Amino acid sequence: MIAFERFTLANGLRVLFHKEPATPMAVVNVLYDVGARDENPEQTGFAHLFEHLMFGGSKHIPDFDAPLQAAGGQSNAFTSNDITNYYDVLPAQNLDTALWLESDRMLSLAFTPKSLEVQRQVVIEEFKQRYLNQPYGDAWLQLRPLVYQKHPYRWATIGKNIKHIQDATMDDVRAFFQKHYHPGNAILCIVGNFELQTIKEKVAHYFGTIPSQTKSPRQLPIEPPQQKFRIKTIQRKVPAGSFYYAFKMGKRISDSYYLADLLSDHIGNEKTGILYTELQRKKRLVSEITAYITGSIDEGLFVITGKLNPKSTFEELEAAIWPVLAQIKDKKMSKSALQQLILKLRTAKAFQDQGLLNRAMNLSFFELLDSAELLNTESARYEQISTTQLQQYAQVLLDKNRCSLLQIQPK
Amino acid sequence: MLDRSVAPPLLPIEHISFVAPQITILNNGVKLFWRNGLQNETSKIELHFAAGSATNDPLTASLCAGLLINGSEKRTAKQIQKALDAVGAYYDVSLSQESSVVTLYALKDQLIKAYKVFHESIFTAVFPLKEVQELVHSRRQKYTVQEQKVGFLAQRQFQRSLMAGSSYAKLIELSDFDRADRSQIQAFHAEHYLKGLKKVYLVGDLTTLDLNGFEVLLNAYGSEIAERAPFSWQPEQGATHIEQEGALQSALRIGRPLFNKTHPDFCAFSVLNTILGDYFGSRLMSNIREDKGYTYGIGSHVVENTKFGYFVIGTEVGVSTREATFQEIQHEFERLKTELVLAEELELVKSYLMGQLLKSADGPYAMLDLFANVETMGLDLSYYDHYISQIKAVDAQKLQELAKRYLNWEEMLIISAG
Numbered sequence: 001m002i003a004f005e006r007f008t009l010a011n012g013l014r015v016l017f018h019k020e021p022a023t024p025m026a027v028v029n030v031l032y033d034v035g036a037r038d039e040n041p042e043q044t045g046f047a048h049l050f051e052h053l054m055f056g057g058s059k060h061i062p063d064f065d066a067p068l069q070a071a072g073g074q075s076n077a078f079t080s081n082d083i084t085n086y087y088d089v090l091p092a093q094n095l096d097t098a099l100w101l102e103s104d105r106m107l108s109l110a111f112t113p114k115s116l117e118v119q120r121q122v123v124i125e126e127f128k129q130r131y132l133n134q135p136y137g138d139a140w141l142q143l144r145p146l147v148y149q150k151h152p153y154r155w156a157t158i159g160k161n162i163k164h165i166q167d168a169t170m171d172d173v174r175a176f177f178q179k180h181y182h183p184g185n186a187i188l189c190i191v192g193n194f195e196l197q198t199i200k201e202k203v204a205h206y207f208g209t210i211p212s213q214t215k216s217p218r219q220l221p222i223e224p225p226q227q228k229f230r231i232k233t234i235q236r237k238v239p240a241g242s243f244y245y246a247f248k249m250g251k252r253i254s255d256s257y258y259l260a261d262l263l264s265d266h267i268g269n270e271k272t273g274i275l276y277t278e279l280q281r282k283k284r285l286v287s288e289i290t291a292y293i294t295g296s297i298d299e300g301l302f303v304i305t306g307k308l309n310p311k312s313t314f315e316e317l318e319a320a321i322w323p324v325l326a327q328i329k330d331k332k333m334s335k336s337a338l339q340q341l342i343l344k345l346r347t348a349k350a351f352q353d354q355g356l357l358n359r360a361m362n363l364s365f366f367e368l369l370d371s372a373e374l375l376n377t378e379s380a381r382y383e384q385i386s387t388t389q390l391q392q393y394a395q396v397l398l399d400k401n402r403c404s405l406l407q408i409q410p411k
Numbered sequence: 412m413l414d415r416s417v418a419p420p421l422l423p424i425e426h427i428s429f430v431a432p433q434i435t436i437l438n439n440g441v442k443l444f445w446r447n448g449l450q451n452e453t454s455k456i457e458l459h460f461a462a463g464s465a466t467n468d469p470l471t472a473s474l475c476a477g478l479l480i481n482g483s484e485k486r487t488a489k490q491i492q493k494a495l496d497a498v499g500a501y502y503d504v505s506l507s508q509e510s511s512v513v514t515l516y517a518l519k520d521q522l523i524k525a526y527k528v529f530h531e532s533i534f535t536a537v538f539p540l541k542e543v544q545e546l547v548h549s550r551r552q553k554y555t556v557q558e559q560k561v562g563f564l565a566q567r568q569f570q571r572s573l574m575a576g577s578s579y580a581k582l583i584e585l586s587d588f589d590r591a592d593r594s595q596i597q598a599f600h601a602e603h604y605l606k607g608l609k610k611v612y613l614v615g616d617l618t619t620l621d622l623n624g625f626e627v628l629l630n631a632y633g634s635e636i637a638e639r640a641p642f643s644w645q646p647e648q649g650a651t652h653i654e655q656e657g658a659l660q661s662a663l664r665i666g667r668p669l670f671n672k673t674h675p676d677f678c679a680f681s682v683l684n685t686i687l688g689d690y691f692g693s694r695l696m697s698n699i700r701e702d703k704g705y706t707y708g709i710g711s712h713v714v715e716n717t718k719f720g721y722f723v724i725g726t727e728v729g730v731s732t733r734e735a736t737f738q739e740i741q742h743e744f745e746r747l748k749t750e751l752v753l754a755e756e757l758e759l760v761k762s763y764l765m766g767q768l769l770k771s772a773d774g775p776y777a778m779l780d781l782f783a784n785v786e787t788m789g790l791d792l793s794y795y796d797h798y799i800s801q802i803k804a805v806d807a808q809k810l811q812e813l814a815k816r817y818l819n820w821e822e823m824l825i826i827s828a829g
Binding site for chain 1: 413415416418419421422424427449450451452453488489491492493496497499500501516517521545548552555556558560561657658660690691692700701702703704705706707727728729758759760762763765766767769770773774829
């Protein structure tokens with residue numbers, strides 16, 4: 001049980017506080033409700049480029065990192081298709097330093113042309129390092145537009161292509177900040193050994209004077225239901241064929257998310273899952289295979305992925321995988337198997353919850369999703385699931401007409 | 412009224428408490444280190460075996476680690492996994508050059524049950540031929556993927572050249588996979604696992620009954636670890652480039668032999684290394700990423716083994732900026748040798764290191780890792796008080812002296828791939 005307090009400032013900033021008496025550290029997490037899904041299709045990669053710029057100095061503070069490091073702390077951030085999340089971890093007695101830094105960059109960035117120029121280059125190198133100069137590195141750049149035709153999940157956080165990053169102007173960057181970086185679009189979470197009253201005073205002191213702004217409503221294109229199986233084959237300089245079967249699943253907040261999560265664990269486990277036992281062990285078609293879910297806020301993906309054995313072909317795998325998926329739909333999982341999955345989730349959650357930063361990030365994310373209480377109540381949602389529900393859901397989920405397949409073939 | 416241009420006052424870290432685990436010496440002489448007082452449900456047990464990959468046959472060491480929990484006298488690989496699933500446990504096996512570390516994670520009331528399965532699996536591992544073949548096959552394929560990565564190519568060449576003349580230079584080659592041999596894996600298991608338990612770390616609010624249960628099982632292992640031959644190496648210097656056609660980036664590894672924390676210069680060098688390249692505001696990051704935009708990241712590190720240590724700078728840069736990056740790294744070496752580090756930067760790095768140490772000591776899991784870092788080197792927790800006093804005492808002159816001694820470009824091994 002992660003106990004927390006919640007309050008909202010007059011300017012709309014939502015604040016969560018979780019007291020942890022056992023730690024000498026403090027965590028300050030700031031989640032902004034903006035991700036790659038909020039980008040203009042002609043200017044993709046902006047949310048992530050912007051994350052880089054947030055470390056380039058703010059209105060009153062020329063350098064973000066140095067004061068935090070001098071306080072004994074450290075900072076980082078990540079951008080996803082849904083959110084941009086910043087965090088600072090520092091000795092508790094210097095909490096003010098993190099609040100001072102985060103509030104100033106929420107107020108206004110410095111926006112220097114030099115910072116934009118350099119971070120543009122850094123992001124281009126990141127693009128190369130993570131997506132282009134790696135075997136299979138561009139798989140998701142290819143898979144997304146196959147699966148999503150309207151919804152902005154059709155591009156990756158790094159962007160559709162390098163050109164969008166190269167073309168970013170100061171005006172574009174300023175406009176992005178104006179629209180998305182303000183108290184009403186943020187959730188602040190503080191973890192550490194503090195009193196609620198102290199936190200209220202400090203937060204009001206640093207964040208209270210940031211002007212409020214109306215949150216612009218999000219109107220994303222809706223992805224039309226997929227009617228037909230899609231397949232795309234690309235050739236790359238890779239040693240082995242690789243495949244991605246992506247099925248549309250529900251939103252993060254829907255009941256089906258929990259069903260999909262359990263199902264992916266059940267079929268994707270090495271040694272015991274049916275994908276391994278049938279396709280790797282028995283038929284020897286693949287050298288590795290697993291299943292996982294993306295867990296995105298809007299309609300996500302249930303993905304079965306792996307690599308082909310050198311002697312087998314994509315056609316052989318195609319012929320073999322659908323009968324395996326049919327077995328999953330036809331046969332109910334045993335009650336004991338379900339109980340084991342839930343016990344494993346409990347173990348994993350207990351380990352996750354002991355990290356301070358994890359607690360801060362999860363409280364913030366769940367607050368955005370619906371309510372931070374979810375951190376404590378989600379386990380119960382898993383425990384309510386029956387084997388019948390799982391089977392019924394598998395029948396809906398593993399429908400070939402709602403599947404998109406990307407194959408990467410060795411050149 | 413808040414004046415945003417004025418930084419809040421900083422408070423120094425007055426005290427860090429370093430908590431030692433309880434130590435039990437088992438009948439076989441192995442030390443069991445236990446941390447409790449977690450006040451949550453988590454627990455883990457971590458077994459360290461003298462089964463690292465720095466041997467004449469790194470593939471056998473690697474396969475043995477990979478197959479350790481893949482079939483025993485009583486259970487098949489699948490049955491083992493099912494038995495662990497039944498108690499909600501997870502495990503991982505991590506192989507370094509010096510040891511093989513096998514960790515089991517579970518809720519505290521399930522750990523002993525999970526460990527009984529685990530123990531039987533490791534202790535009576537049979538290495539079924541089918542499992543051996545499957546792993547060899549998948550490792551070979553993974554290797555061919557790795558071979559396409561410039562970082563992998565540079566890292567291997569760096570290791571081979573820096574550790575030349577020692578068993579640490581021996582790496583798995585593609586052709587080794589054809590020679591994989593089950594009987595060698597079995598022999599390695601008998602020698603390095605059954606007789607090679609070095610130590611055990613245990614974390615969790617466990618009962619006395621459980622503790623006794625672990626002790627009984629752990630006593631089955633021998634601890635007759637043969638003393639390794641005295642460590643010797645002939646590290647190489649100079650530049651080598653590995654061309655990879657079509658690469659968009661080059662991976663760089665630049666380094667030299669150094670020392671581990673048993674050396675008198677270690678603490679002061681840690682400060683120098685941090686200034687140079689071991690935090691986000693470091694000189695290499697500020698110059699090569701934040702000023703020039705040549706890379707997504709660059710860092711320098713001191714890597715420690717029990718018998719030696721080395722210094723290494725690693726990065727991946729655009730192919731066209733490779734030479735310029737070399738120039739900038741040399742420039743940063745020269746600055747450290749010719750200009751005294753200013754007080755502001757030195758103070759910042761000292762505070763940063765103290766903050767990081769405080770964080771590393773926070774919570775039973777982190778604290779036990781911190782303890783392990785010194786215990787492995789034959790030191791105890793008093794080392795950290797020594798470290799703190801050394802960090803506080805180091806001045807700009809000392810850093811300059813160390814830079815002159817250890818950061819000479821012509822003494823570096825310089826590897827690039829891509």
